Each structure stands twice: as C-alpha cells, then as structure tokens.
Amino acid sequence: MASQRYENLYAKIETALREKPKRTQLYNAVKRARDSRRAAIDILPQGEAFRKEVREIKVRCTAKLDDLVDQFAERVEARGARVFLAEDGAAAIGYILKLAAEKNAKTVAKSKSLTSEEIEVNHPIEEAGLEVIETDLGELIIQKVHEKPFHLVFPAVHKTAVEVAEIFEKETGEGVPHDVDAIMKVVRQYLRPIFLNADIGMTGANVGVAESGAILIETNEGNARLVSSIPDVHICIMGREKVVETTGDAIMMMLAHPVSAVGQHTTTYVTWMGGRSPLGADGKTPRESHIIILDNGRSAMKEDPLFSDALNCIRCGACMNICPTYGVVGGHAFGHIYPGPIGIPWTSEVHGLDKAGDFAPLCISCGLCKEICPAEIDIPMMIAGVKDRDSEVNPHPRVNKMLMAAERAAKMGSLTAPLSNWLMDNAWVRWAMEKAMGIDRRRQLPKFSRKTLVKRFAKRGPLPVSNPVRKVAFFMDLFANYNDPDLGMAAIECLEARGCEVVIPPQKGCGYPYIGYGDLKKARKVARENVDFLAPYVNRGYEVVATEPTATYCLKISYPKLLDKSEDAVAIADHTFEFFEFLSLLKGDVAVGERNALSGRKFGFHIPCHQRPLGAGEHAMAFLHARGAEVALIETGTCCGMAGTFGLKAGPLGYELSQAVGEPLFEGFRDADVEAIVTESSVCALHLSEGTGHAVWHPLNLLRFLK
Secondary structure (H helix, E strand, C coil), rough: CCCHHHHHHHHHHHHHHHHHHHHHHHHHHHHHHHHHHHHHHCCCCCCCHHHHHHHHHHHHHCHHHHHHHHHHHHHHHHCCCCEECCCCCCHHHHHHHHHHCCCCCCCEEEEHHHHHHHCCCHHHHHCCCCCCEEEHHHHHHHHHHHCCCCCCCCCCCCHHHHHHHHHHHHHHCCCCCHHHHHHHHHHHHHHHHHHCCEEEEECCCCCECCCCCEEEEEECCCHHHHHHHHCCCCCEEEEEEEEEHCCCCCCHHHHHHHHHCCCCCCCCCEEEEEECEEECCCCCCCCCEEEECCCCHHHHHHHCCCCCHHHCCCCHHHHHHHHCCHHHHHCCCCCCEEEEHHHHHHHHHHHHHHHHHHHHCCCCCCCCCHHCCCCCCCHHHHHHHHHHHHHHCCCHHHHHCCCCCCCCHHHHHCCCCHHHHHHCCCHHHHHHHHHCECCCCCCCCCCCCCHHHHHHHHHHCCCCCCHHHHHHHEEEHHHHHHHHHHHHHHHHHHHHHCCCEECCCCCCCCCCHHHHHHCCCHHHHHHHHHHHHHHHHHHHCEEEEEEEHHHHHHHHHHHHHHHHCCCCHHHHHHHHEHHHHEEEEEEECCCCCCCCCCCCCCCECCCHHHCCCCCHHHHHHHHHHHHCEEEEECCCCCCCCCCHHHEEEEEEEHHHHHHHHHHHHHHHHHHCCCCEEEEECCHHHHHHHCCCCCCCEEEHHHHHCCC
C-alpha cells in the first residue's frame, strides 16, 4: 500500500517535471501573487503586523466558536433566512436535494466555494437530475474538463489560453480566439442566460458575522453577487469556522483575504447579505435564503491540540504561493481536494489521514508557509503531525529513516575519516548507496573530519577570559562539529577575541530531520535532551549561540512548541542568538585588520528558509558590509530546494524535485554580477554550489580564506 502511494506520487511529480511550460506558468503565477502581496503589505500602516491582529481575531473566535455559531444562526433566522447545521457532507447534500425537490428546481448556478468542493456537492445534485453550472471562470474551466481545482484562488492556473479557448469552442460550438479578452467575451455570453434563469443560486461565504447574522462574499468577477441575488432560492454552504464575532472582525478578514491571496487591498466585489428582500409583483412567494453551516470534522478538529490551529485558516492560498514544491507540481499532485500546505492537515481531518498521507511527503518542511500565513498558523508542525500519525500505519521509507538518523551517520563518518570520504567519492560506492539507502549519487556530500570540534576544543580547553563581556554556550549542531570544525573554531575564536567566555556544553544535534520527516516522539526526545543540557548554562547567565540557521530555529521556535512551552525551553529560546546577531551586540564588532578585508569584492547572499523568521540574514550581510564587501541579496522569495536533507534523496521525490525548485534561484545567481555566493546554511551551500557552479562560502570562512 505504501509503495503504491509513492509510485502514484512519483508519477505525478514526473509528469509535472516534464511539462516545463505549465510548470513555468504556475511558478510565474504564484510568484506574482506573493510579490503583489509584499507590495500591498508594504503600504499598509501596520505592515506585517496586520497578521497579529488577524490571528488574535481568529484565535478569539475559534475559542468560543460553538456560542458564536449559535448566535449567528439565531440572527440569521431573525432576518428571515433559514439555517441548517450539517453534521457532515451527506447531511448537507440531503438538505439541498430535499429543497430542490420542493422547489421543482432544474438548474443550480454556483459561484466558487471550496466548502462545496470539500463535500463534492455537484455530483449528487447532477445524479438527481439537476444541471449544475459553475459561474466562476476558473471553476467553470475545471468543471468542463472534469478536474479538481489546482489552487484555492486560481483553480485553473495550469490551463493555457489555447487550452481554455478549445474548451469553450467545444462547449459553444463556435470558434474562440486564443486570447484572454476574446475568451472572456465568450464566457460572459455563455453565462448570462444561466444567471438569469437559474432556479437555485449556490455560494459559499468568506465570513459569517455572529452579531448581525450577515454573510460576507468576496469575488473579483461579480458572479457571486448575481448568483445570490437573481434566483428565487439562494443556498450558502459555509464551514462553521468562518463565523466571527463582530462586523469589525469581518472587515479585518475582508482586508486579510485579498491582501494575502493576490496583493489587493479589497476584492473587486464585496457583498454583504443579511436575509433577502422581496422582489417582483405583489403577492409573489418570498424569495428564500438558506445557510448551511457545515461541521464535517471541524468540531473534532477543535478538540485536537495539534490540529485545532487549522481552524484559523482564512482560505487565502498564500501558503500555496510560497510553497516551493507546490510551485512546481501544483494542486493535482499536492492535494486531495484541499491543496497546498494547509491542505495536508485539513485533508487529514475532513477526508481522512490516508488521503493526507498520499501527498504529505511533498512538504519539505521549509517553514515558509507559517511565515506568510495571515493567521500565523504553525502549518509545518501540523504537517509533521500528519506524517507522524500516518507513519503508524505506513512506516517511514528507508531513506527517511536513515536521514532522521543523520547524527549517527555523522559520528560514523567522522570516526572512519578519511576512509569514509574516499568511499563517498567512489562511483561504485555511491551507486550502491543510491540503491541501498536512497541517497542520490549525483549529490556531492560534505566531507567528514576525524578531529571533531568537540575533540579540538577539549584539547585546547576554554580560553581564560578575565571579566568576560558575555558568557556563551556554543551550540554547534552536526556540521560545525563533524564536517567543518574549522568553522566552529573560527566562531569560538571570534567571540573570544571580543571578550566572551565560550564553552561547548554537552549536546545532541538539533534533530530537525525528525520534525521534517515526521517522527515527533524522537523530535521531542532530542528537544528535551538539549534543553536539559543547556538549561543549567542559561540559568548561570550564558547565552546560546549557533552558526547553523536550522539549529537556531529549533532552539528558538521548534523546541518550545514541542515541549509545550516549558519554562526551560522558553528561557533557552529567549537566550538563543544567531552567530552574527550576537556578534552585532558586542562592542568592537569589526576587529583590527578586518575593516577593509573584503573591499572591492561583490557577493550574492542567500537567506536560508529557517533564517527568515530569525534575522533574515541582515546581521551577516551587515558583517560583510562592515568589512568592505558589496553584497547583493539574490532570492526568489521561496526555498532553494535543498530543504535540509530532502535534496539528498534519489528520484523524483528528492534530487529531481529539489533541482526543479532551485532552477529560478540558480538562474538568478548566474545572472548576477557576483564572484561567489554567501550563505550561513551548510546544506543550502551544497545545493547552490552544484546548481550555479559558483563557490559558496559561510561568511566566517569567506573572511578567513579570501582576505
């Protein structure tokens, strides 16, 4: 069963990789959306801080959701509309079919509604003999070719103008020019009689307002306004999580939706509905409005400590716009009905863990979805939870197990160096490693050092510093200990030269692969061990400093989450710093003889994903600027594709997808007038070096070797 799952996923990835024009089209669309979002947020008075307000609203409303749904239903009915609380999709569909039979309805005109997609409402309605027509252009295209939406906001983003023209040529029997304006003219003519003659209009709702009983519908095409206002019967299907407390809350959502999705400050059409007014001749049967409030697993989700945060999703699609693998393979591979990163926990809760597990491996745990989410949902940790629970039925693949045990492999590689390094350079050995372990033979692996940082530091001993300006507990992680102890010693000596007392406490590797591949029990164990190792030092006034961004991310962000915000985990997070961030706090940061060490040199800088919520590389770039270097920030706004150890794996779900994700960034660096690349991530360095042909340096190594 598990092998079939991966074969199906590999086939979808390989199809996407072959279709380069469609892949480019998708990448350009999601990049436009996130670039537009950035520009729109930059002119908001509160900037990115709007996300904190959105989160506060959603968390507050989710906490009292049961009461708000009751209040909303009461207000809706007071306005003359009807409410049906649907336990699941079958109950919702049953209500719709009964209503359609009572009204002798023949046609249903729909506007875009992911909640109706969730319960696949079209099929049973059509089976009952009614005609269902999607009136959103993207959804209409998808309906005509019998596919599922590709994206929350752009359901047909994978279709070219030529393909769309051919769809409507077949539908209308007339020639349709292959350009967007001509297609839109044909679609308007096609939809006009449908809007005017539908018996039932069906919509979703972006928000329901408990204090007023009103619903808020946002569109850019205006179709929802026509669908909800012209037919005698209007049906709205909405998830119960869409209910907020006040009109002010709804107005904030009205901003957050389009800003996060496509960079608009408001959608073109914003429709507020509270009941329906009479229309037509005196004595005509009053028009009806029916609000179906869907549960379908949401109440259970609310009680699940790991997944309750998913209810704060506002369905903007921003996580899809930044997800590196979604931007290559799209929603038909990266999704069931709900696509993209947030689609993994949502699918798990409303469609089943097995369905979510089918595409959860496409998450490479870069963490970017959390950084762009307007409700600041910890999507990566929820996805790790899906992988963790799924592994109880479908065990982790061998390669994932091996990569989660990276610390054991690093110890062995270091212990047997230089033999291990020779073996890793041997073509036959690498072929065998690929076949037996799943590590791609094309990927250059880092060399191991027999003299680890721990051994070197123990032999030298801590440097006595009288009246130290700061006391530092150095967290080295795996790379600085087993692969590049020179980097670790350079960091320690740099701190000591500025008056710091430095020690290396007992420690394990940060353990992030356990989170990324979904073994939360071992992730918590490593987190607990490292917190127990470091807490005594922090309690004695030491600051924790790390040179590897992912290690810092674990200490500051992952460990408090894994350990339920334990006192020690929070204290360590509060006293953990990136290396160059900490260096900037020390007086005399620029050492004598370093001021012009890099004068006249120009470098391209890469921000690793896990560094974005930390300092976004600004301290390292300032370090280089202060030494005379010109530094150009080169990025696409998403991951380089390596994603820790993901890019080491052989096949479509590894090296090949990693390379496809990295292509735009590789091109950016190759086109830039820079002599080398600088990044603080050891794994990003491997990927960028291979992908660009440029030398890639850690800032400290750059200073040591190029001055």
